[in-house]
Amino acid sequence: MKAPQRILVTGCSSGLGLALCRELLQRGCLVAGLARRTELCAELSTQFPQQFSSYAVDVADGAALRAAMTAAVQHIGGLDAVVANAGMGIPSTADSMRMEDVRRVLAVNVEAAIHTLLLALPHVRRSPAPLLAAVTSLAGWRAGPGAAPYCASKAALAAFLDSLRAELAHEGIAVLDIAPGFVRSAMTDRNAFKMPFLMETDAAARVMANAVIARRSHVAFPRPVAALVWIVRRLPDCVFDFCARRIAQKLRRNGTLGVSKAASTRQ
Secondary structure: OOOEEEEEEOOOOOOHHHHHHHHHHOOOOOEEEEEOOOOHHHHHHHHHOEEEEEEEOOOHHHHHHHHHHHHHHHOOOOOOOOEEEOOEOOOOOOOOOOOOHHHHHHHHHHHHHHHHHHHHHHHHHOOOEEEEEEOOOOOOOOOOOEEEHHHHHHHHHHHHHHHHHHHHHOOOOOOEEEEOOOOOOHHHEEOOOOOOOOOOHHHHHHHHHHHHHHHHOEHHHHOHHHHHHHHOOOOOHHHHHHHHHHHHHHHHHHHOOOOEEEOOOHH
């Protein structure tokens, strides 16, 4: 089976996106990175001048995203795989939630991710190793308290990938759902609560790169958290609701329910 060699990654300026680009470059891939702050990935341009190119774009701007992808594909001579990684989160509760924040989260995590995949589809169709991938979250498997917009956005994106995978299977186009748990990044650094089994960014990037190169359909990590959430998904609703209420009560007592060290996070 052929492996993707020309890969586009959105949200490449920090966190998982930056680490994934570095990991793919170290494996000899040609990588095009899209991000709002391309100066943050300038080191990759210096280390891999023949392999890496970056394009400044806000993925929520549809016209700019289309133009950047066209330029990137032309520069690397085609496209084998895309990883819609750009995402954001705004912790909130039912009392503190603002619709403008909800719309921002959905615009980046759902609309922009879907637009990225759809824009890439005509290009990967011409590849011998086509792959469409997006970063969802274990939070989309079973939603916890304090981050309803984020959890909802990741669940929506995962459902979109499931449908797309079934539709494109006859063409041999792989559709990969990358579902991280807690991974060290600028986004998780702002969490005000304890994060079990926090995974280092480089280790997570290796797992992601392995899945991309192998053109898998699903990957979830860290394994202990993925296993736990897999079990939780299968609990009766009454049992899950009881547990979720207890967690919400604990977070409320600790003053961390829907609280972040910053107002919003985006990578």
